[in-house]
Amino acid sequence: MVVLVTGANGQLGQSIQFIANQYPNVQFIYTDYQELDITNFESCLTVFAKYKPQFCINTAAYTAVDKAESESDKAHLINAVGPENLAKVCKEFNTILVHISTDFIFDGTSTSLSMTNGYKETDIPNPQSVYGQTKLDGELAVQKNWEKHFIIRTSWVYSQFANNFMKTMLRLASERDNLSVVNDQIGTPTNAVDLAEVLLKIITSYQTESHEVFGIYNFSNEGVCSWYDFAAAIFHQKGIEIDLKPIPTDSYPTPAKRPAYSVLDKTKIKKVFAIEIKDWKESLTVSLNHLN
Ligand SMILES: NC(=O)c1ccc[n+]([C@@H]2O[C@H](COP(=O)([O-])OP(=O)(O)OC[C@H]3O[C@@H](n4cnc5c(N)ncnc54)[C@H](OP(=O)(O)O)[C@@H]3O)[C@@H](O)[C@H]2O)c1
Numbered sequence: 001m002v003v004l005v006t007g008a009n010g011q012l013g014q015s016i017q018f019i020a021n022q023y024p025n026v027q028f029i030y031t032d033y034q035e036l037d038i039t040n041f042e043s044c045l046t047v048f049a050k051y052k053p054q055f056c057i058n059t060a061a062y063t064a065v066d067k068a069e070s071e072s073d074k075a076h077l078i079n080a081v082g083p084e085n086l087a088k089v090c091k092e093f094n095t096i097l098v099h100i101s102t103d104f105i106f107d108g109t110s111t112s113l114s115m116t117n118g119y120k121e122t123d124i125p126n127p128q129s130v131y132g133q134t135k136l137d138g139e140l141a142v143q144k145n146w147e148k149h150f151i152i153r154t155s156w157v158y159s160q161f162a163n164n165f166m167k168t169m170l171r172l173a174s175e176r177d178n179l180s181v182v183n184d185q186i187g188t189p190t191n192a193v194d195l196a197e198v199l200l201k202i203i204t205s206y207q208t209e210s211h212e213v214f215g216i217y218n219f220s221n222e223g224v225c226s227w228y229d230f231a232a233a234i235f236h237q238k239g240i241e242i243d244l245k246p247i248p249t250d251s252y253p254t255p256a257k258r259p260a261y262s263v264l265d266k267t268k269i270k271k272v273f274a275i276e277i278k279d280w281k282e283s284l285t286v287s288l289n290h291l292n
Contacts, residue, residue, distance in 0.1 A: 003203060004029045004053035004095075006038055006086070007060025011162035012100065015192040016057065016199070018161070023200055029053065033060065038082030044089040055203050057098045058086050061135075065104070068131040069255040079134035084141035091146040096206065098199055099142050103155035103187060103220075104132035108259020118188075118224075118263030121153070121216040129256035139216070150202055151216045152195070152269075155262055156230070159192035160290040165227070169234045170291075173242050183228035183246035187262040188220040191283040195219060201273055213272060218264035221280035233281055237288055 007013050008030035020028050029051050036047045038060045048056075062068060062078035083099055090097040105125040127133040142149050158164035172179055198219050206213070225233070228246040235242055249260070266277060278286075 001025060001055070001203075002027045002029060002051055002053040003055045003057060004031065004036075004047070004051055005057045005059060006031055006036055007058070008032055009162075010059055010061070010063075011157065011159045011164060012059040012192045012195060014161035015159050015196040016059070018193060019196050019200065023204065026200075026204070038086055039077045041085045041088070044085045045092075048089050048093045048095065052093060053095050055096045055098060056086060056090055057199055057203075058083060059100055061100070062131070065129060065131040065258070066255040068134065069129065072130045072134070075130055075134045076137065079131070080137035080141055083138035084145060087142045087145035087149065090148070094148070096203075097142060097146055097149040098202065099138070099149060099151050101139050101151050101153045101216075102132065102135045103153060103262035103264055104129060104259060105136040105139070105153070106132075106259050106262055108185075108261045117265040117267060119218070120265045121218055121268055128259065131256060147214060149214055152199065152202075153216065153218050153264060154190050154195055155187050155220045155264055156189040157192050157195065158189060158287065160287050161192065165189075165230065166234055166284070166287065169231050170238065170240075173235060173240050176242075178243035178245070179231070180245040180247040180252070181228040181231040182249050182252050183226040184248050185258055185260055185262075186224060186226055187259075188223055188225065188264065189230055189280045189284065190220040191278070191280075191287050193287070194221060194278060194283055198269070198273070198275060201275060205273060217269040217272070218266050219269050219277075220264050220266065221283045222266075222277045223280045224263050225280065230280075233284055234288070237281075237285055
């Protein structure tokens with residue numbers, strides 16, 4: 001089985017590479033934007049013609065949430081046109097597309113919360129930022145152009161690879177003795193390696209051409225926290241002493257508006273693919289241990 005990975009130098013791409021040797025029956029083709037620029041349809045066609053993959057995991061994205069506010073054309077090109085190109089090429093080669101999306105498609109303000117467990121796949125998106133809108137446009141482009149897709153929405157992704165909140169907190173703690181982190185944005189961290197494992201589980205457990213399993217799925221680690229709680233857990237687990245202050249979002253203005261609440265309900269993915277999901281603190285320990 002040939003699995004083509006786009007954006008393979010990003011943190012999810014590197015996380016897939018990290019676990020790939022657990023899948024000896026899978027031939028992974030890792031591409032970065034130099035070999036496969038997802039915004040270039042011809043580039044997609046050429047690479048698919050060369051490798052003829054059964055699956056494509058699209059980890060390529062424009063992920064600079066604040067910068068996207070002033071680079072909306074670029075964000076749209078990578079997050080919406082790119083997935084559209086991939087969906088069209090996947091259709092041509094009968095390749096199943098596994099595309100990654102985000103909790104930032106939600107506004108995080110719903111009070112109706114059918115949400116004891118968070119946002120369900122069927123809840124109505126209402127992005128509040130350019131990044132969130134372009135990611136939603138990417139989802140819609142995939143759905144419109146190729147039915148054989150899995151769209152996996154995830155949140156607060158971190159890992160021992162590339163740049164992310166966990167590594168930023170550790171860097172800041174090495175530079176200063178106090179830090180303020182928002183405590184009124186609530187969600188769930190996701191260890192990118194856990195996400196990579198689930199993507200591979202979906203791919204390897206896919207056996208029939210059953211259209212019923214295609215569609216949108218939520219995935220994050222288990223549990224709920226604020227960014228402040230996340231930072232506190234990082235410092236606690238690393239034994240770092242720092243004066244950490246909880247602050248409201250108003251005190252830390254950013255160009256992009258973020259959802260106040262973006263916990264994802266994972267009932268569907270757990271049931272359909274029979275997976276158990278680690279608690280976010282347990283998974284954080286694993287990731288921090290890999291930094292040592
Ligand atoms: N990070 C999070 O907190 C988070 C949360 C929710 C959802 N997600 C989603 O999860 C997925 C993986 O995110 P991540 O954290 O692994 O992102 P990442 O570390 O930013 O990796 C994305 C990769 O895509 C590459 N790329 C950019 N433009 C490309 C193009 N035109 N063609 C091919 N590759 C291109 C980037 O290369 P350059 O670095 O050279 O530009 C980078 O290597 C994304 O879909 C993201 O939207 C992430």
